[in-house]
Amino acid sequence: MSFVYEKIMGGKKGLTGFIILATLILIIFPLFLDAFRLNLVGKYLTYAFVAVSLVLLWGYGGILSLGQGIFFGLGGYAMAMFLKLEASSPENTTIQSTPGIPDFMDWNQLTELPWFWEPFTSFTFTILAVLIVPAAFAYIIGSAMFKRRVGGVYFAIITQVIAVILTVLIVGQQGVTGGINGITDLRTLHGWDITSDSAKNIFYFINCGLLLTVILASRFILTSKFGRILLAIRDKEDRVRFSGYDVANFKIFIFCFAAMISAIGGAMFTLQVGFMSPSFVGIVPSIEMVIFAAVGGRMSLIGAVYGTLLINYGKSAFSESFPEMWLFLIGGLFIAVVMLFPNGLAGLWNDYGHHITNKFVFISKAFSKLVPQSLLKKVEDAR
Amino acid sequence: MNMHTNTDFTLSIEDLTVSFDGFKAVDNLNFYLDKNELHVIIGPNGAGKTTVLDLICGKTKATSGSIKFLNSELTGLSEHAIVRAGVGRKFQTPSIYENLTVLENLEVSYPHGRGVLGSLLFKRNKKVLDKIHEIAKEIMLEQALDTEAGLLSHGQKQWLEIGMLLIQDPQLLMLDEPVAGMSVKEREQTAKLLNKISQGRSVLVIEHDMEFVARIAHKVTVLHQGKILATGDMEKVQNDPKVIEVYLGH
Numbered sequence: 001m002s003f004v005y006e007k008i009m010g011g012k013k014g015l016t017g018f019i020i021l022a023t024l025i026l027i028i029f030p031l032f033l034d035a036f037r038l039n040l041v042g043k044y045l046t047y048a049f050v051a052v053s054l055v056l057l058w059g060y061g062g063i064l065s066l067g068q069g070i071f072f073g074l075g076g077y078a079m080a081m082f083l084k085l086e087a088s089s090p091e092n093t094t095i096q097s098t099p100g101i102p103d104f105m106d107w108n109q110l111t112e113l114p115w116f117w118e119p120f121t122s123f124t125f126t127i128l129a130v131l132i133v134p135a136a137f138a139y140i141i142g143s144a145m146f147k148r149r150v151g152g153v154y155f156a157i158i159t160q161v162i163a164v165i166l167t168v169l170i171v172g173q174q175g176v177t178g179g180i181n182g183i184t185d186l187r188t189l190h191g192w193d194i195t196s197d198s199a200k201n202i203f204y205f206i207n208c209g210l211l212l213t214v215i216l217a218s219r220f221i222l223t224s225k226f227g228r229i230l231l232a233i234r235d236k237e238d239r240v241r242f243s244g245y246d247v248a249n250f251k252i253f254i255f256c257f258a259a260m261i262s263a264i265g266g267a268m269f270t271l272q273v274g275f276m277s278p279s280f281v282g283i284v285p286s287i288e289m290v291i292f293a294a295v296g297g298r299m300s301l302i303g304a305v306y307g308t309l310l311i312n313y314g315k316s317a318f319s320e321s322f323p324e325m326w327l328f329l330i331g332g333l334f335i336a337v338v339m340l341f342p343n344g345l346a347g348l349w350n351d352y353g354h355h356i357t358n359k360f361v362f363i364s365k366a367f368s369k370l371v372p373q374s375l376l377k378k379v380e381d382a383r
Numbered sequence: 384m385n386m387h388t389n390t391d392f393t394l395s396i397e398d399l400t401v402s403f404d405g406f407k408a409v410d411n412l413n414f415y416l417d418k419n420e421l422h423v424i425i426g427p428n429g430a431g432k433t434t435v436l437d438l439i440c441g442k443t444k445a446t447s448g449s450i451k452f453l454n455s456e457l458t459g460l461s462e463h464a465i466v467r468a469g470v471g472r473k474f475q476t477p478s479i480y481e482n483l484t485v486l487e488n489l490e491v492s493y494p495h496g497r498g499v500l501g502s503l504l505f506k507r508n509k510k511v512l513d514k515i516h517e518i519a520k521e522i523m524l525e526q527a528l529d530t531e532a533g534l535l536s537h538g539q540k541q542w543l544e545i546g547m548l549l550i551q552d553p554q555l556l557m558l559d560e561p562v563a564g565m566s567v568k569e570r571e572q573t574a575k576l577l578n579k580i581s582q583g584r585s586v587l588v589i590e591h592d593m594e595f596v597a598r599i600a601h602k603v604t605v606l607h608q609g610k611i612l613a614t615g616d617m618e619k620v621q622n623d624p625k626v627i628e629v630y631l632g633h
Contacts, residue, residue, distance in 0.1 A: 225505035244466035
């Protein structure tokens with residue numbers, strides 16, 4: 001019991017934050033938001049997976065990945081491929097020149113399903129692919145970079161480059177990827193209509209459950225000795241090496257884990273929103289995710305979720321009225337947060353949260369002191 | 384003295400050379416360290432003292448020559464493999480994890496759970512805590528276990544780094560200017576500490592403070608332009624005319 005309490009919940013403080021977040025997304029949102037808004041929050045919460053992964057990677061490990069969209073996209077595309085195959089049954093696609101393959105393949109004069117699409121007819125394979133393909137890809141990138149001790153800005157730039165390459169590849173190979181439009185018209189999962197309100201509701205709760213599980217798993221990692229080594233690597237990488245650790249292995253592990261988390265978010269995005277496109281793979285979404293984590297607090301798993309929700313709420317609220325201003329606003333916000341509140345919302349709460357509670361205590365104490373004295377005075381004056 | 388390849392020396396460095404763009408920072412160095420010996424390397428700035436430590440601990444790769452630690456070759460091993468073989472290194476500026484507490488600094492240095500999986504499953508049990516307390520007592524930081532390391536005084540940071548090495552129980556301890564920036568009292572305490580921890584292991588120290596050197600050294604080597612100028616006990620080295628000319632005379 002104490003193991004679960006200390007290691008996974010993160011003690012009293014961690015548990016309180018976790019319960020507040022769980023209450024908010026599991027009870028308050030579903031109670032007070034209509035189906036459309038709730039689905040929107042569900043979409044935002046899929047980005048929160050990436051923001052949480054960046055807390056591990058960037059906040060604790062000091063490894064800034066500006067290409068987490070790669071893994072979000074890989075997870076999302078894997079799920080989209082499965083759903084697209086189901087939507088492209090021969091019965092549904094009789095008007096095509098080759099029935100039984102996805103519509104965009106038919107438009108691009110493909111006459112049979114490419115080999116790497118074949119296994120995505122299996123849901124089990126798809127789930128495994130969502131988890132393993134991004135992790136394996138992260139392992140390859142991570143080994144190539146970290147074993148050679150590429151880090152810092154260089155690593156960030158390389159992840160950006162890979163995000164661009166992947167986007168270009170997806171857009172360019174539209175016959176097998178759906179190109180710039182992405183994979184659209186996803187309707188059913190094992191015959192179950194995923195566009196219905198009830199399905200969206202269920203996905204919302206699955207999404208929340210997965211997100212909370214991911215937060216707990218991440219917390220387990222951060223409270224273990226691994227978490228302290230991660231901080232130590234961020235602080236003084238050389239010292240860690242000279243304490244007998246193979247630093248590259250630690251970085252590769254956390255990079256793969258972060259990739260896996262991001263991919264789960266991507267898969268849930270596809271399920272809830274009903275499509276996947278290259279616009280969630282490239283540089284812009286990848287950097288936006290970093291901003292979510294920064295605003296929420298890059299050292300706080302739970303803060304990252306609030307950061308994501310807040311920025312996305314702001315984005316939909318502002319971009320409705322000032323669509324051109326939004327990018328400037330978010331850019332300015334990012335600079336402001338990094339310069340003024342390096343620990344984001346979570347940092348503000350840690351710094352000033354207790355001031356607020358303390359103030360209440362102080363005022364009530366002062367009040368309780370004031371009242372009897374003034375009363376006493378009055379009593380004396382009366383005498 | 385026996386000078387064959389296989390020896391009972393803790394450390395034997397033979398024909399060690401490293402050149403940076405043609406500049407030989409260490410030039411054909413031969414150096415031997417006995418078991419339980421506390422050896423101090425002195426020399427003017429740029430003599431190659433720190434480079435020698437860098438070569439031993441794998442931070443810098445040798446151009447040629449051999450470094451044998453307990454008769455196994457260290458050149459070519461990666462840094463963490465050298466540490467695991469039993470070589471500990473303290474850097475010139477205190478190299479500790481400022482964001483972690485003293486206890487966590489020592490825990491991270493504790494020589495178990497060094498793999499990814501091992502560190503995830505590592506348990507801070509009584510054995511670990513006992514060891515941490517024992518070391519903390521030795522480095523005079525027992526009262527500061529829960530203090531964030533960044534808040535320690537300069538001298539305490541130096542001690543903490545020594546403690547982080549001690550907890551690994553290395554056979555060879557290398558200290559680069561351990562009393563730099565310390566007060567007189569701290570120097571005294573450090574000298575005592577070094578004399579105590581050098582029991583049962585070999586210690587290699589780089590130091591400028593001659594008074595401190597005289598207090599701790601069993602043997603002294605003077606390095607100059609990547610070569611050994613003189614070696615022997617303190618008295619012999621201090622009276623060596625070559626040493627006086629290039630180093631002590633200044």
